[in-house]
Amino acid sequence: MARTRTKPSPTAPSPPEPLDDEIAALYLAMLQIPDPTRDSLRAQGISAGELDRFLPVLEQRRMIQQVTADSWNVVPPDVSMPAYAAELEARARMLRTTSQALSRVYLHSRSERRTEATSGAVLLESVADVSQALHQVTSGAQEWVLSSRCDSPLARYLLEAPRTVSTTPFLTSRGASLQVRLIIDSLLLPSVDVLEIMQARTDAGDDVRLTVGVPFTAAVNDQGLAMIDLGADGGSPVGILLDTEAGSGRVRAVLEFAWQLGTPWRPGTVPASRADRLEPRDRTILRLMAGGVSDAAIARQLSLSSRTVERRVRVLLDRLNATTRFQAGVLAARQGLI
Secondary structure (H helix, E strand, C coil): CCCCCCCCCCCCCCCCCCCHHHHHHHHHHHHCCCCCEHHHHHHCCCCHHHHHHHHHHHHHCCCEEEEECCEEEECCHHHHHHHHHHHHHHHHHHHHHHHHHHHHHHHHHHHHHHHHHHCCEEEECCHHHHHHHHHHHHHCCCCEEEEEECCCHHHHHHHHCCHHHHHCCCECCCCCECEEEEEEEHHHCCCCCHHHHHHHHHHCCCEEEEECCCCCEEEEECCCCEEEECCCHHHCCCEEEECHHHHHHHHHHHHHHHHHHCEEECCCCCCCCCCCCCCHHHHHHHHHHHCCCCHHHHHHHHCCCHHHHHHHHHHHHHHHCCCCHHHHHHHHHHCCCC
């Protein structure tokens, strides 16, 4: 007699995580009720299912305290919200630290099969590999990182990533701050939000310089590890990870040379010296102009008309008694304006 095979019952899908807006709506309702109970909340139009889903979340976030099975005390917002924010910040720090270790494992596992054959030069075959190599260089540093950005697959990937990827301060595996120098090719400036990222990086303590003709997007650290985003023909993301023996010292030499050629970038609202009496907008225009940025690109970045930028550039050239944009940059640097 043949046995009939019983089909396993399908697992019921887990309910979706409550949205913060939904949690906030319940918390606001409870704030408006002196002694919130299940019945009083139901009277506000909140369903029993919503209460069953959202109340445990508020208790977990320490925004309410259960008194009886059907009543709660509400923790004042000036106490509960800062405490919850501090908890989120602690989680974020833990995730950043953990991600550095996980990234090293990830990159090692993907490159392990290629390392012996390349004697310290690991081929990076995707933009994910190149991004993880950059993270390995920064997280493996003990004191400093020197990095460059040009129009490359990695640079475009970072520009499209969540803003925190480009604006979070760089830390060592021990959580200490790194001395970071960043070289940005002026050709990147027409891209959306590049000035915002540069501002965030300087606010984080990084030294940022603009220059023209950066040969590649790369990074090198004080431990002799370097990466290059080569950007193969056709735009395919291809790169290489190098140790000291494989030539990271030469990468550093190229980046040091580009650094010396660069124009220091400072936030446009901060005077560069006591002699600087320029308006914030003119300081920004001058720094971009000295970095080799075209009038059209400056206009796009600062949301100005091309005619306004052209007029301000002429004023700045006259003020500096310069005949060319390059000469204006040199004279501005000598006068401490940039």
